Amino acid sequence: MGRKLKAAQVQCATQNSIPFLAVGRGHGSIESLAKLQNGIQIWTASMNSVTIASDRQSATIGPGALSKQVTDVLYAQQKWTGKFRLVVVPKGFPVS
Secondary structure, eight states: OOHHHHHHHHHHHHHTTOOEEEESSSOOOHHHHHHOOSOEEEEOTTOOOEEEOTTSSEEEEOTTOOHHHHHHHHHHTTOOGGGOEEEOOOTTSOOO
8 A cells, every 4th residue: 555545544534533543563552452442553564765854864764664774774874863853754644
């Protein structure tokens, strides 16, 4: 499923007051799963891009990105998470 479809799923759920839980790589807390009643789970593992901004001061990381993938991309650009502001908002997802 593409990003546009996932964004449409979030929008549809929101507009219809349907609870949803976005899951990146299967690591959801038991508490979150237990609270999801009559809702949908949106699998975001395919949204695994890691893109460093042109100003090299931030990055956009997809919810399905693995930590090693993030580390490899940052390291290749001589960046580290301790000194790097990370923006974790997948493109196409509504932000309020």
